[in-house]
Amino acid sequence: xxxNLYDRIERMSRLGPLFVAVTWGAGGSxxxxxxxxxxxCQGAFNLDTVMHLTCTNMDLSMVDSALASAKxxxxxxxxxxxxxxxxxxxxxxxxxxxxxxxxxxxxYVRKQYGDYFCIGVAGYPEGQGGADKxxxxxxxxxxxxxxxxxxxxxxVYDAQIFLGWEKKCREAGVSVPIIPGxxxxxxxxxxxxxxxxxxxxxxESLRSGLEDVKANDQAVKDLGVGHAVMMVxxxxxxxxxxVHLTTLNLEASVxxxxxxxxxxxxxxxxxxxxxxxxxxxxxxxxxxxLAxxxxxxxxxxxxxxxxxxxxxxxxxxxxxTLDSYGAALRLAPESASQLWGRPxxxxxxxxxxxxxxxxxxxxLPWSDEPLRAETQRIRDELLRINALGYxxxxxxxxxxxxxxxxxxxxxxxxxxxxxxxxxxxxxxxGELFPEFVSRLQSAAPRxxxxxxxxxxxxxxxxxxxxGVGEAVTAVTWGVFPGRAVVEPTLIDKMNFxxxxxxxxxTWREWAEVxxxxxxxxxxxxxxxxxxxxxxxxxxxxxxxxxxxxxFK
Numbered sequence: 245x246x247x248n249l250y251d252r253i254e255r256m257s258r259l260g261p262l263f264v265a266v267t268w269g270a271g272g273s274x275x276x277x278x279x280x281x282x283x284x285c286q287g288a289f290n291l292d293t294v295m296h297l298t299c300t301n302m303d304l305s306m307v308d309s310a311l312a313s314a315k316x317x318x319x320x321x322x323x324x325x326x327x328x329x330x331x332x333x334x335x336x337x338x339x340x341x342x343x344x345x346x347x348x349x350x351x352y353v354r355k356q357y358g359d360y361f362c363i364g365v366a367g368y369p370e371g372q373g374g375a376d377k378x379x380x381x382x383x384x385x386x387x388x389x390x391x392x393x394x395x396x397x398x399x400v401y402d403a404q405i406f407l408g409w410e411k412k413c414r415e416a417g418v419s420v421p422i423i424p425g426x427x428x429x430x431x432x433x434x435x436x437x438x439x440x441x442x443x444x445x446x447x448e449s450l451r452s453g454l455e456d457v458k459a460n461d462q463a464v465k466d467l468g469v470g471h472a473v474m475m476v477x478x479x480x481x482x483x484x485x486x487v488h489l490t491t492l493n494l495e496a497s498v499x500x501x502x503x504x505x506x507x508x509x510x511x512x513x514x515x516x517x518x519x520x521x522x523x524x525x526x527x528x529x530x531x532x533x534l535a536x537x538x539x540x541x542x543x544x545x546x547x548x549x550x551x552x553x554x555x556x557x558x559x560x561x562x563x564x565t566l567d568s569y570g571a572a573l574r575l576a577p578e579s580a581s582q583l584w585g586r587p588x589x590x591x592x593x594x595x596x597x598x599x600x601x602x603x604x605x606x607x608l609p610w611s612d613e614p615l616r617a618e619t620q621r622i623r624d625e626l627l628r629i630n631a632l633g634y635x636x637x638x639x640x641x642x643x644x645x646x647x648x649x650x651x652x653x654x655x656x657x658x659x660x661x662x663x664x665x666x667x668x669x670x671x672x673x674g675e676l677f678p679e680f681v682s683r684l685q686s687a688a689p690r691x692x693x694x695x696x697x698x699x700x701x702x703x704x705x706x707x708x709x710x711g712v713g714e715a716v717t718a719v720t721w722g723v724f725p726g727r728a729v730v731e732p733t734l735i736d737k738m739n740f741x742x743x744x745x746x747x748x749x750t751w752r753e754w755a756e757v758x759x760x761x762x763x764x765x766x767x768x769x770x771x772x773x774x775x776x777x778x779x780x781x782x783x784x785x786x787x788x789x790x791x792x793x794x795f796k
Contacts, residue, residue, distance in 0.1 A: 268296040283317035298327030299343035347387035354391040369409035403478040427490040428497040429468025432458040597630040629795040642666035642788040660724030674774035698748040
């Protein structure tokens with residue numbers, strides 16, 4: 245994935261961006277990889293690079309090390325962020341030197357490095373979800389006045405919302421460049437999750453348009469590109485000098501947006517080269533004249549034209565980025581205990597999962613959205629096995645040649661047919677696991693399984709190991725007129741283990757909702773230690789029922 249990302253950065257560098265930005269994992273969890281990428285972008289690809297830096301759960305030595313490493317790599321631009329708390333203020337940890345807000349980080353960087361770094365801060369046109377939006381806006385103005393050189397806004401899907409907020413900023417005395425964040429819609433489900441997470445307003449025309457084409461991945465991307473082009477034009481016409489395009493490590497949609505806008509990479513690259521280092525960032529020049537938006541041509545497909553989060557190809561630079569939020573509950577502790585109760589027994593966990601599958605609960609610690617419509621086909625079986633103690637996190641029914649236009653299970657362009665192997669991913673309590681894995685082993689080769697626990701033990705009957713080659717199972721595929729077979733959903737050892745840590749860390753997050761040493765906290769910790777995460781694939785996709793016989 246990293247090697248392919250470098251190839252992608254090299255190609256995207258030809259688009260001539262003013263700068264590229266590299267994100268920073270919560271609490272410095274990706275610090276080494278972030279610094280490596282920043283150094284490569286700045287040095288190998290000669291791109292002015294903005295390194296994100298958060299101060300949540302970061303001690304002063306980590307901040308100092310990150311800044312020193314950035315300077316050593318030639319990086320001169322920092323986006324200073326507070327970073328989100330995992331579950332609300334009760335568990336938020338400020339730096340030991342008092343970095344309570346991003347403004348504190350801005351002041352610290354200015355004090356230590358003077359004008360060496362060009363410092364950006366984040367802006368939130370619709371607030372950050374707090375009860376007092378004016379108080380939030382006051383904190384924003386404070387961090388700009390602390391020494392920021394520019395502002396990048398959170399993603400917006402309504403140009404008028406950004407323009408109204410920009411006007412408010414100017415009236416409050418904010419004079420630095422304010423760059424709107426634009427993310428072309430890449431996939432229907434990931435868009436829904438992102439909007440749920442950020443609270444961004446969505447124009448009714450975009451929302452209804454996506455609903456109409458949600459089963460057609462290419463149509464969703466086309467609509468996303470078209471809406472982004474329309475919004476950038478509206479911003480340009482209102483005097484906005486440039487936009488911050490979020491790529492999520494995907495290049496095709498951004499390339500198509502720029503093509504449709506008529507932005508010439510050569511001219512953009514020359515402007516970027518003339519601008520030199522960003523610090524401090526001067527006025528953003530006007531966009532090139534925009535060409536009329538003609539028919540959006542279909543790009544040549546590679547493995548992540550239709551990204552599928554953690555179910556995609558682990559070799560993709562975008563693997564996992566569209567649906568992985570990290571192991572963090574999206575509820576405050578009080579709300580979490582109200583929703584999921586105070587579990588003391590395994591039967592309490594089974595009841596929570598069956599209530600979710602049955603529609604009585606809107607979310608789980610591992611999923612903040614209701615089940616998808618296709619699950620109706622297997623809901624009764626899911627209710628049965630969750631009641632038995634197989635707590636399901638993901639599943640799909642077997643499908644043998646359903647029309648791509650089918651309202652429940654169809655996807656992709658019209659005129660095609662889609663296929664699925666049944667699979668179930670679930671937590672299995674330790675007391676059930678030995679007999680369960682014995683049944684799975686006996687069902688090979690019809691059944692492929694992967695299993696791991698919190699300690700890192702891993703078992704599978706798939707081909708793995710040096711000299712053997714890793715087994716990769718396509719569990720969803722489609723055939724469409726004029727196209728090669730499309731395989732958007734893959735399961736293999738790499739993407740299973742990438743998800744394992746997050747799955748078990750969520751047990752920890754849930755346990756920490758309760759007081760340390762409480763019965764609930766000890767029960768959830770013990771359950772995490774004893775259960776296994778298991779993924780079961782039935783390779784006989786023409787038999788829709790046999791997979792359920794394994795769950796007893």
